Amino acid sequence: MNITATHINLYHVCRRELWLHANGIRMEHTSDVVAEGKLIGELSYPERAERYTEIEIDGVKIDFYDARNKVVHEVKKSDGVENAHIAQVKYYLYKLQQHGVVDATGIIEYPKLRQRELVELKEEDINAIKGWEADITDIVSANTCPPVIHSRICRRCSYYDFCYVGEAID
Template sequence: MQSIGGLHIQYYEVCKRKLWLYSKQIGFETEHERVIEGTLLHESSYARKEKELAIDQAVIDVVDGEFIQETKLSSKMQRVDEWQLLYYLYLLKQKGIEKRGKIAYTKEKKVVEVTLTEEKERQLKRKIADINSILTSEFAPKLKKMPYCKNCAYFDFCFITEEDADAT
């Protein structure tokens, strides 16, 4: 069983193929515009690194009283962001720490509260089991076209054979 971080949860929610590729260190993300933008936001939002908390493979942006907080550019992927934060809440709970979560969306100046319920925890445990299954699989999950594929760092990798087929 591989250690799971916040990105694993994000990628699982966005694209299981992306999760598998990332887990095999097939990385195109470091030079992708959206990843660079997110990294800059993270670095500029919290100049004081002591607000961060590392738990296993997860790094929580801010711990503040009864809340932990993640900072994101926009709420376009709010469902994905919520599952990432729920995972962090779950990790803390496993260590005997009960918190609530907040996601701060900087472009929209909006904050969303997130609470780990028993039902969300059950769903999360199923997701974690599925993630472990994907990570240990010999082959990548089948390609599934999604509306946001064109903005993904793995787009060219995933669709090169399709483009080649269209050219012939």
């Protein structure tokens, strides 16, 4: 299996969504939240496409990479810094390192917060990432979908209707 940064992100958010996504059940096209995120990314930093390169390594796509300064730029629409975002950027840095780009860093930009989060890859992160990859492989290759997580984030998820069909809404 070719693990992508999306898998890493979903692993940290919802194992059920990870399994559904990896097994070809996609709902993102129906989500206003996903569309809003793409729009914020495009409108917040319109000059990015001209200044930075989009690269793909082992199926992992990095939208904005500053090769000269070895910096990955990631834009998130969220109004909070999330562990899943940091894990995703660490995975980008890990993939770059596997291909000979050492000492790269990442910057996650949150336009809504007017905040930036610096991300670095440390030795202990590499061991953690290897564990994430093993867990992801196990999760997505399982015959059954993980259970609903019943989290506050579920209501804004593009899979909400799928996960809660037939359940009473409180």
